[in-house]
Every structure is written in structure tokens, then in C-alpha cells.
Amino acid sequence: MKRLKKHTKLLIILAAAALLAGATIYLFPPAPRVPPETEFTLMDGSKVTLQSLRGRPVLVSFWATTCPPCVEELPDLIQLYRDLRPQGFELIAVAMPYDPPLQVQDFVQRHNVPYPIAIDVQGKVTSAFGGVPYVPTAFIIAPNGKTELTYTGRLDMAKARRIISRYLKDPGA
Template sequence: MKIKDWLLGLFLLALISAGIWIGLSKTVTPAPDATFTTITGKKIALNALRGKPVLVTFWATDCPGCMEEIPHLIDLYKNYHERGLEIIAVAMYYDPPNHVVTFAKDNALPYEVALDLQAEHARDFGDVRLTPTTFLIMPDGSIALQKIGAFDPDDMKTRIEALLKG
């Protein structure tokens, strides 16, 4: 019986040690040094937005999850842009530019919409292939969250508010 208790104690100690090691060894992933070109021709350098939280979302006009997210992105923009939040919606390379431009205008998207004609931004952000894929970038330029699929609006609001409080 004592050996069983000893082995259980050793196992628990190893499990706790592994948890502590994983918690302490989290690496900070910096956002790539990307410069986006919007559908209006404006250049936006991500490193020029340091000091602000930035939401970068990869999307496509034929993506149902992306369409579901757009009202939430508009809401986030309206509620947090004046407090510093920037949103850049990056249309995937396979999405025809004329579809992106028409969609952005028809839906009066208030945030920046960029094209990724050569998939360079998708590669820079870890070879993004699925839409929507969203990155929340902290004011220091590190990636706080990468979410594949539609994000939870309440969770995103909580995260953004925490970054804006700083």
C-alpha cells in the first residue's frame, strides 16, 4: 500500500511540475511586420499601430462564418475604435477583388478592408487557410489570441476591454 501511495504522490508531483513548466515557458509570439494595402489604396503598417490593440481578421465574401462575424466586427469597431481599437479585415487571395470592394461598399464596412492578392499576409500570419481566422494583437505588438472560426463576441469584448485598460 505504501508503494502505491508513493507512486501516486510522485505522479501528482510530476503533473504539477509539468503544469508549472508549461505555464512559465509560454512564448510571446510577435505579430508579423506586415504592411497591408486597403481596397482604397491606403497602406497600413502593422508596426505603426503599436500602442493600440489591433484585430486582424482573414475572411472571404463566400464564407458563411465570416458573414456571421461581420455584424460583431462592426459592433466592436463602433464601440472601441474611438478608444484605440483598429480592425483590419484581410480578404483572402482567392476572393476576387471586385467582390471584396462591392461587398465592403454595399455593407458600409466602417473598418479597414485589405486585399491579400499574393497570399503574403496569410503566410506571414502562419499560413492562414481557413476563414474566418482572427488575431487579436496587443498594444506591444504580440499576438494575444488566434481564433480559427467565428469568435465569441462577448469573449472578444472582454479581451479588448482588458487591453484598452492596459
């Protein structure tokens, strides 16, 4: 009987550890060391690459017009962009492939979104970033091109600001 209790406790501990490991991977997927070289097609038809943005911190934000957390974090992203852009920060928001371009354009105009919006109709950008199964998902990319943070869910703005600020130019310089 005593031996059975020990085995039961061990099985419970192992099951809990497996669940915790699975939840950790699900909630905090590992960030790619270097994001793939990606070309973004912006709403105005122009193109920008991650390579062209090297030398400054970049936030790539995947979102959808029908995603409540994406809409909720929009004012924070706009403020982040306005505050940090003059110091060298860049933000590119990528509309998910299932979002109709005209709906995205209308949404961006209605909400006066000041940062570049990429349209990913063919899903090439989302595929390049690992499929991006959930929105919002954000990637903070350091000036050297390496991913500093991958975040799924409404972005922790304080954490994002701390990471981005390490790479910004001194506004008084």
C-alpha cells in the same frame, strides 16, 4: 486474458489521448508570440503596417465574401469596431487571396463595412500569419505587438471584448 484486457485498455487510452491532442492543435493552433511585421494594402491603395498600430489593440480578421460564418459575424465585427474604435481599438479585415478585389469592394460597399479592408491578392499577409488555412480566423494583437489570441471560426465576441478592453483608454479620461 487479463493481461490482454489491460493492454487493450491502455491502447484505447493512448489512442484517445493522441486524438484529443491532435484535435486541440487543429482547433486551437498555437498563437505566434509576436506577429510578423506586416504591411497591409487597403482597398483605397493606402498601406498600413502593424508597427504603425503599436500602442493600441488590433484585431486582424481573415475572411472571404463566400464564407458563411464570415458573413454571419460581420454585424458583430461592425458593432465591435463602432463601440471600441473611439477608445483606441483598430480592426483590419484581410480578404483572402482567392477573393477577387472587385467582389470584395462590392461586398464592402453593400454591407457598409466601416473598418479598413486589406486586399491580399499575392497572399503575402496570409503567408505572414502562417498560411491561414481556414476562415474566419482572427488574431488579437496587444499594444506591445504580441498576439493575445488566435481564433479560428466565428469569433467569440465576449472573449474578444474582454481581451481588447484590457488595453483601451478610459473614454472619460
